[in-house]
Structure formats: structure tokens, C-alpha cells
Amino acid sequence: MTIVQDFPEASARYKTDMAQTIENSLKTYGMRIDDYLKKLLPVRDDYLSEPIWYHMESGGKRMRPALCLIVCEAMGGNPDEAVPFAAAVEVLHNMFLMHDDIEDGDTMRRDKPTVWVKYGTANAINAGDYLLGRAYHAILKSNLSFEKKLKLLDIFTITYEKTVEGQALDINWRGSTDFTIEHYLQIVELKTAYYLTCGMVGGAVVAGRSDNVIEKIWELGKSMGPAFQIRDDLIDLTQGKGRGGVIGSDIKEGKPSFLYAYTLSQAGAGDRERLIEIMLKPRESTSSRVVNEVITLYNKYDAINYSQKYAEGLVEKAFKIIEEIPVEDKTTFREIARFMAQRTA
Amino acid sequence: MTIVQDFPEASARYKTDMAQTIENSLKTYGMRIDDYLKKLLPVRDDYLSEPIWYHMESGGKRMRPALCLIVCEAMGGNPDEAVPFAAAVEVLHNMFLMHDDIEDGDTMRRDKPTVWVKYGTANAINAGDYLLGRAYHAILKSNLSFEKKLKLLDIFTITYEKTVEGQALDINWRGSTDFTIEHYLQIVELKTAYYLTCGMVGGAVVAGRSDNVIEKIWELGKSMGPAFQIRDDLIDLTQGKGRGGVIGSDIKEGKPSFLYAYTLSQAGAGDRERLIEIMLKPRESTSSRVVNEVITLYNKYDAINYSQKYAEGLVEKAFKIIEEIPVEDKTTFREIARFMAQRTA
Numbered sequence: 001m002t003i004v005q006d007f008p009e010a011s012a013r014y015k016t017d018m019a020q021t022i023e024n025s026l027k028t029y030g031m032r033i034d035d036y037l038k039k040l041l042p043v044r045d046d047y048l049s050e051p052i053w054y055h056m057e058s059g060g061k062r063m064r065p066a067l068c069l070i071v072c073e074a075m076g077g078n079p080d081e082a083v084p085f086a087a088a089v090e091v092l093h094n095m096f097l098m099h100d101d102i103e104d105g106d107t108m109r110r111d112k113p114t115v116w117v118k119y120g121t122a123n124a125i126n127a128g129d130y131l132l133g134r135a136y137h138a139i140l141k142s143n144l145s146f147e148k149k150l151k152l153l154d155i156f157t158i159t160y161e162k163t164v165e166g167q168a169l170d171i172n173w174r175g176s177t178d179f180t181i182e183h184y185l186q187i188v189e190l191k192t193a194y195y196l197t198c199g200m201v202g203g204a205v206v207a208g209r210s211d212n213v214i215e216k217i218w219e220l221g222k223s224m225g226p227a228f229q230i231r232d233d234l235i236d237l238t239q240g241k242g243r244g245g246v247i248g249s250d251i252k253e254g255k256p257s258f259l260y261a262y263t264l265s266q267a268g269a270g271d272r273e274r275l276i277e278i279m280l281k282p283r284e285s286t287s288s289r290v291v292n293e294v295i296t297l298y299n300k301y302d303a304i305n306y307s308q309k310y311a312e313g314l315v316e317k318a319f320k321i322i323e324e325i326p327v328e329d330k331t332t333f334r335e336i337a338r339f340m341a342q343r344t345a
Numbered sequence: 346m347t348i349v350q351d352f353p354e355a356s357a358r359y360k361t362d363m364a365q366t367i368e369n370s371l372k373t374y375g376m377r378i379d380d381y382l383k384k385l386l387p388v389r390d391d392y393l394s395e396p397i398w399y400h401m402e403s404g405g406k407r408m409r410p411a412l413c414l415i416v417c418e419a420m421g422g423n424p425d426e427a428v429p430f431a432a433a434v435e436v437l438h439n440m441f442l443m444h445d446d447i448e449d450g451d452t453m454r455r456d457k458p459t460v461w462v463k464y465g466t467a468n469a470i471n472a473g474d475y476l477l478g479r480a481y482h483a484i485l486k487s488n489l490s491f492e493k494k495l496k497l498l499d500i501f502t503i504t505y506e507k508t509v510e511g512q513a514l515d516i517n518w519r520g521s522t523d524f525t526i527e528h529y530l531q532i533v534e535l536k537t538a539y540y541l542t543c544g545m546v547g548g549a550v551v552a553g554r555s556d557n558v559i560e561k562i563w564e565l566g567k568s569m570g571p572a573f574q575i576r577d578d579l580i581d582l583t584q585g586k587g588r589g590g591v592i593g594s595d596i597k598e599g600k601p602s603f604l605y606a607y608t609l610s611q612a613g614a615g616d617r618e619r620l621i622e623i624m625l626k627p628r629e630s631t632s633s634r635v636v637n638e639v640i641t642l643y644n645k646y647d648a649i650n651y652s653q654k655y656a657e658g659l660v661e662k663a664f665k666i667i668e669e670i671p672v673e674d675k676t677t678f679r680e681i682a683r684f685m686a687q688r689t690a
Contacts, residue, residue: 047513099474103467122448122516125470126509129444132477133506140499146491153498154485161478164471168392171467 022070022332022339029069029079029086030062036087040138041131051119051127055109056094065090067336068199071217074332077207084142085152085202088135092156093195095131096163098124103171104253105283132160144206151205159198166190174254175280184261188229189222196228197221200336209327216325220318220333224340227314230307231341233257237295237304248291254279258310259303266301315341367415367677367684374414374424374431375407381432385483386476396464396472400454401439410435412681413544416562419677422552429487430497430547433480437501438540440476441508443469448516449598450628477505489551496550504543511535519599520625529606533574534567541573542566545681554672561670565663565678569685572659575652576686578602582640582649593636599624603655604648611646660686 043053065086069079100106101114102124108114116124139152169187173179201217233250236257240247250257260279264272275297278290298304315337322333388398410431414424445451446459447469453459461469484497514532518524546562578595581602585592595602605624609617620642623635643649660682667678 047517048510099470103470120516121466123513125444125448126512126516129477130506130509130513132474133502133509136481136498136502137506140495140502146495149495150485150491153481157478157481157485161475161482164475164478165393167471168468168475171465171471172392 022335025070026061026063026066026339029066032069032079032083033062033065033087033090036083036138037090040084040087040091040134047123048127048130051098051115051123052094052131054112054118055098055115055127062090064093064196064199068203070332070336071200071203072206073203074329075204075207075209075213075327077203079203081142081144082203082206084138085156085206086199088138088156089159089195089199089202091131091135091138092160092163095128095135096167096195098128098131100167103167104255106253148205148208152202155198155201155205159194162190162194166192174256176256177276179256179261179264181258181261181265184256184258185226188226192229193221193225194218196225196340212326216321220321220325220337223314223318223321224337227311227318228340230258230311230314233259234304234307234311237298248288248295251278251291251294252283252286254281254283258307259298262306262310263298263301263303266303267297271297271300367680370415371406371408371411371684374411377414377424377428378407378410378432378435381428381483382435385429385432385436385479392468393472393475396443396460396468397439397476399457399463400443400460400472407435409438409541409544411544413548415677415681416545416548417551418548419674420549420552420554420558420672422548424548426487426489427548427551429483430501430551431544433483433501434504434540434544434547436476436480436483437505437508440473440480441512441540443473443476445512448512449600451598493550493553497547500543500546500550504539507535507539511537519601521601522621524601524606524609526603526606526610529601529603530571533571537574538566538570539563541570541685557671561666565666565670565682568659568663568666569682572656572663573685575603575656575659578604579649579652579656582643593633593640596623596636596639597628597631599626599628603652604643607651607655608643608646608648611648612642616642616645 037056041049041052041056043049068082068086068089072082073079097109098115101109102116102121106114107117114124115127119127135156136153139149139156142149142152144152166187166189169183170191173183173187176183197218197220200221201214204213204217236250237248237259240249246252249255250260256279260275263275267275275294278286278294281290318337318341319334322330322337325333382401386394386397386401388394413427413431413434417427418424442454443460446454447461447466451459452462459469460472464472480501481498484494484501487494487497489497511532511534514528515536518528518532521528542563542565545566546559549558549562581595582593582604585594591597594600595605601624605620608620612620620639623631623639626635663682663686664679667675667682670678
């Protein structure tokens with residue numbers, strides 16, 4: 001099987017020499033977010049706190065919120081002022097995971113039973129709803145001018161809505177027999193791009209940057225988001241996605257990946273039919289043998305290689321967009337892009 | 346069986362002579378809300394619009410949003426400016442109904458299958474999530490000063506959070522053997538009072554009224570909310586709640602009503618045990634005979650009469666709070682209270 005690589009070409013070409021790497025900043029800022037989260041979502045013995053912390057403590061790298069603080073600081077803003085918004089982004093992320101796990105029928109996340117499995121569907125829906133309220137609360141209570149606060153609320157609401165729109169397509173196109181790369185990219189732009197980017201956009205707003213800067217960061221997300229997601233799809237075939245180390249969760253769960261969309265577009269009638277048939281199987285009846293059959297099909301049509309190249313192309317594009325962001329020092333954005341091209345959430 | 350009456354004593358005592366009754370205003374304003382809702386939630390052939398309009402068109406009197414406009418106008422504000430907030434309140438209401446129906450396992454609402462039954466749980470959760478995004482969008486886009494907009498967002502977020510907190514108690518206390526009137530009132534204050542009142546509070550904000558006025562309106566809700574809910578509980582025993590005209594849905598579904606809480610507090614050990622046993626039964630096995638058995642128990646301990654009186658007391662209290670609202674003309678509030686004492690949502 002082809003081993004998934006980072007995107008060495010694109011990232012090496014744009015390598016920078018920042019003394020403090022993004023990786024280190026992520027750790028430091030991640031801890032600041034954690035401290036704030038403990039105030040925003042007090043650890044109590046109640047029906048909301050328990051499922052929420054069961055979920056929130058089970059890992060997650062606080063990557064999105066940390067990027068918010070990094071961008072804010074790099075743009076001359078005070079990252080302390082951005083902490084509530086950054087935390088709101090993290091809370092939103094967790095709210096979506098909680099609801100998505102119910103919607104997708106996922107029983108495991110980060111090697112633990114999902115919230116709905118442990119606390120029931122009613123509590124999982126409601127705890128997710130509560131998280132969203134807390135996210136808005138955080139932004140509303142942040143120590144910023146009325147104008148900045150409303151801008152952040154706007155950005156947050158757009159991100160939230162786009163993600164939900166993407167989820168609507170994801171839910172209803174699953175199992176569609178004419179699923180294309182265009183469908184895939186449409187879902188990913190809505191479901192991944194906004195929400196990967198909105199922290200950075202918020203950081204720029206807190207730093208008082210212009211709408212031109214903000215537009216370019218959104219645009220950056222539209223390249224980085226799909227690159228990130230395609231890489232996630234590839235990783236599912238090599239390392240698994242933290243569902244008990246199982247390889248090929250997407251195949252088992254019938255989640256249409258970039259590889260699936262591409263293979264469908266290339267395969268002959270027989271292979272197409274077989275592929276669709278497997279994707280429609282309930283997960284219990286998708287054995288490892290069947291997963292391997294799909295991977296063999298992906299290899300037959302060179303889908304893994306194509307996906308790698310496609311994602312590389314998106315990363316290249318992202319670096320070009322970075323050059324167009326109207327700020328003096330683009331180092332931080334380059335570092336972030338390089339980091340994202342090499343890691344997953 | 347005791348027939349449920351309006352609260353004639355309290356309401357007659359405070360009768361006013363407004364030429365245009367609240368009932369008429371509700372109709373006119375309800376139509377304005379409907380027009381706005383069609384813009385906010387475009388009727389399209391997509392995966393979000395379809396379940397949303399399936400749900401939204403199935404009735405609902407737009408009472409909460411209309412009260413927002415009525416209060417705004419009565420306080421000298423321009424109701425047009427309050428329309429987006431009023432619509433947001435209506436959207437919130439529908440979002441909660443959609444999620445609650447899943448959480449409660451309710452299969453019928455307003456004599457039609459609920460959204461999750463018709464479109465699946467995944468679409469029902471996601472369409473509910475989308476509604477919340479649209480509600481925030483409406484408030485953010487309303488044509489108001491930054492300050493008023495942020496105040497409205499605050500009111501909306503508080504209401505949203507309190508309702509979710511109430512739902513958490515409701516989900517987890519169901520079937521509790523030591524359910525008391527205090528439990529009941531705690532749930533209702535969180536789950537009903539804020540959200541019945543927030544439209545009126547928003548109307549006052551748009552009209553530029555002070556925080557003192559706003560505080561008193563919130564307080565009013567804390568009497569009217571439970572009065573309204575207790576009346577709803579009583580109506581379930583006489584007219585049913587629009588679930589195919591079935592009487593005693595709360596009993597079938599094991600939803601602890603005021604009557605249930607009161608009867609538990611009064612009944613002897615044998616009756617208590619039997620009552621709890623019935624409430625814990627799955628709804629399929631709660632026959633009409635069993636429903637009648639519960640009603641007989643309620644009558645045995647005079648629960649229906651007590652509930653009527655208790656609600657009357659709350660309505661009395663509401664009228665007293667109205668006298669303390671620091672506005673010149675309290676007529677509108679009196680009319681609203683009178684109206685709410687006589688109708689259900």
C-alpha cells in the first residue's frame with residue numbers, strides 16, 4: 001500500500017526559519033485556551049458539565065483557537081483580547097463533533113465511546129446545544145469595542161451556518177451513486193474551510209486589520225481546508241482516525257472521501273458498482289477484507305497518488321494566496337500553512 | 346372530570362377596555378413576522394429548507410414574536426426595527442421544538458409526524474442547528490445601533506442558555522421518584538419563563554427602555570411562565586395537545602406535570618408507587634384506561650383544583666408585578682397577561 005507522506009515538496013519550498021515554531025506556540029496558546037475553557041464551562045456535577053467534559057477532555061489539540069491567538073499576535077494585536085473568541089471556536093468545534101457523532105451514528109471517538117453512546121442521544125443533543133450558547137456568551141462578554149465584537153459575532157455566525165449547510169449535504173449525499181469530486185469539494189468548503197479559518201480571521205479582527213486582510217484569509221482557508229481534509233482522508237487509510245486504531249473507517253462508515261469520489265470518476269462500470277455497493281453496506285458488515293478490496297481499487301485507479309498530488313496543488317495555491325495577504329510580514333501565515341500541510345486536527 | 350376553565354377571576358378583575366384587542370394585534374403582527382421569516386428562511390428545494398418549512402408551516406401562532414412587536418410599539422418604539430429580533434425568537438422556539446421532539450421521542454406534533462420521524466434524526470438535529478444560526482443572523486443584520494444589537498444578542502443568548510439548562514433537568518429528572526413541585530418550578534422557570542418573556546424584553550430594548558423596565562419584564566415572565574405551563578398541563582387532560590386529539594399525552598409520555606408533582610406530594614404510599622409505576626411505563630403500554638386511572642388519582646387528591654388555584658395565584662402575582670413596571674401606561678402589559686392567562690401557545 002502507498003504510504004501517505006507529508007507534502008514535502010510544497011512545504012520545503014516555502015520553509016522559513018522562525019525561531020519559535022508554530023508547534024511551540026500551539027502548545028503555549030493551547031494551555032491559555034484550556035484555562036479559559038475551565039471558566040467558561042465550569043467543571044460541575046451536573047447534566048451538562050459531565051458529558052461536555054467527558055468529551056472535551058478526551059484530547060483535541062486546540063489547534064483552531066491557538067491559530068487565532070498566533071495570528072492576532074503576529075498582526076500586532078493583544079492575544080489576551082482574542083482568547084474568548086478563540087475559545088468560542090474550540091467550543092463550536094466540539095459542539096459539531098458531538099452532534100455529528102449522533103448524525104453519523106459514530107460510536108467511538110478518540111478511542112472512547114461517543115457522548116450519545118455514553119449519555120444517551122437526548123443529553124448529547126442538548127449538551128451540544130449548550131456548547132453553542134456558551135460560545136456566543138464568550139464572544140459577547142469579551143473585552144472589545146462594540147464594533148469588533150459584532151464583527152466577531154458575524155464571523156462566528158457565518159462559520160456556524162456554513163458548517164451546518166455542509167453537514168446537510170454530507171448527510172444527504174451519503175450513499176449517492178453519482179457522487180463526484182465537485183460534490184466532495186462543495187461539502188468540504190462548507191464543512192471544513194470556514195471553520196478551520198475563522199479563528200485566524202478572528203485574530204486579524206481583534207488586531208484591528210482591514211476587511212481586505214480578512215477576505216484573503218478566508219480565501220486561504222478555501223485552499224487549506226480541502227488540502228487538510230484530503231490529507232485526513234489519506235491518513236484514514238494508513239493510521240486510522242482514532243477509532244480504536246481501525247484503518248479505513250471512512251470505508252466502513254460509507255463516508256465519501258476524495259479517494260472514493262476520484263475512483264468513481266475513473267473506474268469502469270463493474271468496479272464502480274462494487275465500490276458503491278460496499279459504501280452502502282452497514283458498517284458491521286464491512287470487514288477488513290472488504291476494506292482491503294476498496295484500497296486495492298483505489299490503487300488500481302491510482303487514487304492515492306492523485307489525491308496526494310491534488311492536495312499538494314492546493315497547498316501550493318495556499319502559499320500563493322499568502323503572498324497576496326496585504327500585511328508586511330507573511331512569515332506566520334507561511335508557518336501555519338506549512339504546519340497544516342503536515343498535521344491533522 | 347373537572348373541566349378546565351380560563352382564569353376568570355384574575356383576568357376579570359384586571360379587565361381593560363383597549364379598543365384593539367391583543368388578539369387582533371397578534372394576527373396583524375403575526376403576518377409581518379411570517380413575511381420576514383420567508384426572507385430569512387427561503388423556501389427552497391434543499392435539505393434544510395424542506396424539513397424546516399414542513400415544521401414551520403404546521404401551525405404555531407407566532408405568539409412570542411407578536412408580543413415583541415406589541416410591546417415595542419406600546420413603549421413608543423418602531424416595531425419594524427424589532428421584526429428581526431421577534432423573528433429570531435420564533436425561530437428559536439421552532440429550533441427547540443425540533444430538538445425536543447427527538448430528545449423526548451415524540452412522534453407527533455400538531456397532528457403530523459415530527460421532523461425526525463419524517464426526515465430522520467440526522468436531518469432533524471442539523472435543521473434545528475441551522476435555525477439557530479439563522480436566528481443570530483437575523484439579529485446581527487437588524488437595522489439598530491451597535492449597543493441595542495449587542496443587548497438583543499445578550500438577551501437572546503441568555504434565553505437560549507436557560508432553556509437548554511431547563512431541558513437538561515427535564516431530560517434527567519424524568520422518571521425520578523422524588524419529583525417535587527420545586528423541581529417542576531425550577532424546570533419551568535428555565536425552560537418556559539425566559540423564552541416566553543424574551544420577546545417582550547427585546548421589544549422594550551428596541552424602544553430604548555431602561556434596564557429597570559427590562560428587569561421587571563423578566564420578573565413578570567417568572568410568574569406568567571409557570572402559570573402558562575400549568576394551564577398547558579391542565580389542557581392536556583381536557584383537550585389534548587394536538588397529538589391526534591389524544592387526552593393525557595403527558596401521562597402516556599411520562600412527562601412530569603404540575604398535577605403529577607402535587608399528587609406525589611399528597612398521596613399515600615400505595616398511590617405514589619402506582620403513579621410512579623405508570624409514569625415509567627413506555628408510552629405504548631399506557632392505555633386510555635391507565636390514563637383515566639391517573640386522572641382519578643389526580644381528582645382523589647384534588648390536584649386539578651389545586652393546580653387551577655396555584656396558576657390563578659401566579660396570574661394575580663403577574664398583575665401586581667405589572668403595576669411595578671416603571672412605564673406610564675401599563676394597559677398593554679395587562680392585556681397581554683390577561684390574554685396569556687386564557688390561551689395556550
